Amino acid sequence: xxxxxxxxxxxxxxxxTDWVPPLLVAGTALAGLAFIGSAPTWxxxxxxxxAMGLLIFIMASGLTLVFGLMDVMNFAHGLFIAVxxxxxxxxxxxxxxxxAADSFLANLGAIVPALLAAIAAAGLLxxxxxxxxxxxxxxxxxxxxxxxTGGMIVAEQLMLVVWxxxxxPLARPQTLRGAFLIGDIxxxxxxxxAVVVGLAVFAAMLLVLNRTKLGLLIxxxxxxxxxxxxxxxxxxxxxxxxxxxGSALAGLGGALWGMYQESVTVxxxxxxxxxxxxxxxxxxxxxxGGCFVGALLVGLVANxxxxxxxxxxxxxxxLLMVAILLWRPQxxxxxxxx
Amino acid sequence: MPGAGRGRGMIGSLLSGDTPRSRVLAALLALVxxxxxxxxxxxxxxxxxxxAAKVCVFILLVASYDLLLGYTGIVSFAHTMFFGIGxxxxxxxxxxxxxxxxxxxxxxxAALAVSLALSFLIGLLSLRVRAIFFAMITLAVASFFAIxxxxxxxxxxxxxxxxxxxxxxxxxxxRLTEEPLLGVALGGRVLSYYLVFVVSLALFLALLRAVNxxxxxxxxxxxxxxxxxEALGYRTxxxxxxANCLGALVATxxxxxxxxxxxxxxxxxxLDFAIMIxxxxxxxxxxxxxxxxxxxxxxxxxxxxxxLQDLMKLASGAMQGLPLLPQLFHPDRxxxxxxxxxxxxxxxxPYGVVGKLRLMAVARALRxxxx
Numbered sequence: 001x002x003x004x005x006x007x008x009x010x011x012x013x014x015x016x017t018d019w020v021p022p023l024l025v026a027g028t029a030l031a032g033l034a035f036i037g038s039a040p041t042w043x044x045x046x047x048x049x050x051a052m053g054l055l056i057f058i059m060a061s062g063l064t065l066v067f068g069l070m071d072v073m074n075f076a077h078g079l080f081i082a083v084x085x086x087x088x089x090x091x092x093x094x095x096x097x098x099x100a101a102d103s104f105l106a107n108l109g110a111i112v113p114a115l116l117a118a119i120a121a122a123g124l125l126x127x128x129x130x131x132x133x134x135x136x137x138x139x140x141x142x143x144x145x146x147x148x149t150g151g152m153i154v155a156e157q158l159m160l161v162v163w164x165x166x167x168x169p170l171a172r173p174q175t176l177r178g179a180f181l182i183g184d185i186x187x188x189x190x191x192x193x194a195v196v197v198g199l200a201v202f203a204a205m206l207l208v209l210n211r212t213k214l215g216l217l218i219x220x221x222x223x224x225x226x227x228x229x230x231x232x233x234x235x236x237x238x239x240x241x242x243x244x245x246g247s248a249l250a251g252l253g254g255a256l257w258g259m260y261q262e263s264v265t266v267x268x269x270x271x272x273x274x275x276x277x278x279x280x281x282x283x284x285x286x287x288x289g290g291c292f293v294g295a296l297l298v299g300l301v302a303n304x305x306x307x308x309x310x311x312x313x314x315x316x317x318x319l320l321m322v323a324i325l326l327w328r329p330q331x332x333x334x335x336x337x338x
Numbered sequence: 339m340p341g342a343g344r345g346r347g348m349i350g351s352l353l354s355g356d357t358p359r360s361r362v363l364a365a366l367l368a369l370v371x372x373x374x375x376x377x378x379x380x381x382x383x384x385x386x387x388x389x390a391a392k393v394c395v396f397i398l399l400v401a402s403y404d405l406l407l408g409y410t411g412i413v414s415f416a417h418t419m420f421f422g423i424g425x426x427x428x429x430x431x432x433x434x435x436x437x438x439x440x441x442x443x444x445x446x447x448a449a450l451a452v453s454l455a456l457s458f459l460i461g462l463l464s465l466r467v468r469a470i471f472f473a474m475i476t477l478a479v480a481s482f483f484a485i486x487x488x489x490x491x492x493x494x495x496x497x498x499x500x501x502x503x504x505x506x507x508x509x510x511x512x513r514l515t516e517e518p519l520l521g522v523a524l525g526g527r528v529l530s531y532y533l534v535f536v537v538s539l540a541l542f543l544a545l546l547r548a549v550n551x552x553x554x555x556x557x558x559x560x561x562x563x564x565x566x567x568e569a570l571g572y573r574t575x576x577x578x579x580x581a582n583c584l585g586a587l588v589a590t591x592x593x594x595x596x597x598x599x600x601x602x603x604x605x606x607x608x609l610d611f612a613i614m615i616x617x618x619x620x621x622x623x624x625x626x627x628x629x630x631x632x633x634x635x636x637x638x639x640x641x642x643x644x645x646l647q648d649l650m651k652l653a654s655g656a657m658q659g660l661p662l663l664p665q666l667f668h669p670d671r672x673x674x675x676x677x678x679x680x681x682x683x684x685x686x687x688p689y690g691v692v693g694k695l696r697l698m699a700v701a702r703a704l705r706x707x708x709x
Binding site: 067133136142144145146147150157158160161165270273274277278318321322325 | 463477482486615666688
């Protein structure tokens with residue numbers, strides 16, 4: 001730090017962090033403990049909830065950024081999830097011996113190519129989708145919804161042509177099956193792995209958004225697009241890459257979600273879309289932090305309620321959304337739109 | 339454009355002055371009306387009559403959706419939910435109570451009340467904000483409702499749905515006359531069909547009336563520019579909510595009719611998300627913002643759904659041995675082609691078949707030298 005230059009010495013005024021939503025997650029976890037009563041069950045459910053939440057976050061984060069940046073709502077986001085999952089099935093099949101081997105390194109040799117292929121395929125598809133489908137309908141919400149829904153229908157049918165209508169099994173790699181037993185607490189290995197990957201993605205995203213010039217531009221673009229353009233940056237060029245990154249993340253999330261469920265159908269994307277919409281509405285459209293908190297909340301609540309009273313598991317998410325919208329109508333972290 | 343093609347006489351007032359304004363369209367509509375009105379005599383056979391009844395119900399359902407999408411400019415993914423409420427209202431009432439006209443009426447009224455309350459709540463919660471928000475909320479609520487219907491199996495029959503008895507006069511065994519008329523036995527099925535047909539037609543004309551009233555003009559204004567409509571002094575939230583409730587009520591009635599026709603209600607015939615997609619396709623291909631688009635879209639789609647597959651089976655068989663093509667033309671892939679048609683319509687014919695036909699009529703009139 002050089003005291004001679006005034007601007008470097010003075011810390012910039014920091015934006016106030018709103019701590020209420022993260023506290024809400026902690027509160028939900030504690031309330032879960034109170035209702036469930038047994039600590040080992042609670043730990044198992046909490047890990048499951050966090051794993052589910054983080055996977056949803058991976059899939060949803062791109063969608064919320066795309067909306068924040070360009071006011072584009074992509075109803076075909078589920079398509080990238082499904083493509084990621086199907087590509088993972090095909091690649092894991094190629095490396096079947098490695099995936100079934102009883103060594104973690106050999107398993108990595110199957111899983112890493114599968115995930116990379118899913119990311120690459122979904123990203124590439126995202127690039128084409130943005131160019132061909134979304135570009136002509138910028139700024140027209142109604143047409144966006146219609147076109148992306150139509151794109152989803154066509155793409156779903158094409159996937160049926162390529163991979164067939166049957167449910168495809170997607171086995172977890174050998175060393176990630178089963179659970180660690182610590183006393184009475186059962187921790188599923190794959191869920192722990194999902195938590196690790198999810199946190200890594202979140203950390204990487206925070207680093208990019210908060211510590212790089214690219215991230216600065218993205219955040220500024222979400223805040224006020226015209227102003228960033230007035231300063232000479234091309235928001236559209238930036239947007240394409242955010243869209244591609246979001247699609248690639250959805251592909252990664254889809255591949256992991258497929259392994260989490262151990263099977264893939266063409267409906268995987270459409271099913272996840274409902275949860276993803278709930279999450280990004282809860283978080284506040286356009287807010288990555290809100291998306292993270294929302295995803296954790298949804299994951300935890302779904303698992304607790306699923307254990308306490310399975311019949312209303314999905315309903316719990318709707319109720320959660322309604323409750324949060326009554327409290328903060330623009331979501332947990334409202335994004336200031338000009 | 340009001341006044342430009344204002345119809346005259348009885349037909350004009352029956353159509354609320356909103357005449358087809360294109361000779362080809364008028365001919366097509368007349369053909370559909372003629373075919374549907376005489377369906378039991380023109381196309382004897384169970385399957386054909388099923389298709390005709392489905393066309394009637396879906397014309398009504400799609401028209402009520404067009405009120406939202408085409409006239410008000412709001413995208414709802416919960417329309418099948420209201421369709422399902424109608425079906426389940428009738429189904430539950432008929433299965434629980436003595437199956438007669440009273441039970442039918444009670445079921446329909448209860449379903450209407452539930453739909454009204456739900457659509458009002460959804461509208462209140464989400465129509466204040468942007469169109470996209472409404473679309474996402476309705477998607478979430480509708481999928482929740484579908485799960486609810488399959489979970490509450492004591493009430494709804496779960497995945498199996500409810501098979502029920504309809505009033506005496508509508509049962510297949512019922513005979514109106516001993517002698518067949520024009521070779522068709524006048525029984526319960528024919529009566530049921532005409533119930534579906536007449537109610538659908540009446541409600542369709544009522545919707546046409548609604549969109550051509552001052553209320554409908556305000557909806558169009560909201561679709562074009564809601565900010566400006568608000569500035570002119572119209573409370574857009576109220577208009578949107580009323581349109582949403584009206585659409586929901588008509589969809590409920592369509593669901594009730596469909597349940598009466600099928601004598602069955604279940605998640606696959608009413609609540610499935612695939613049906614929502616079908617409705618969207620029908621509205622857009624037929625023509626958004628034109629009630630006649632619902633007629634063209636629903637007829638085209640339902641007929642394609644039932645007969646395109648046969649055609650594709652032939653095509654697929656003919657292409658045997660070629661790479662990939664047989665899979666693309668596999669009968670199960672019919673939705674692929676309609677999906678492509680849908681995407682192309684949104685880009686190139688934003689007002690669908692009906693809009694295109696009307697534009698062509700206008701172009702022709704302009705080309706003609708003035709007398």
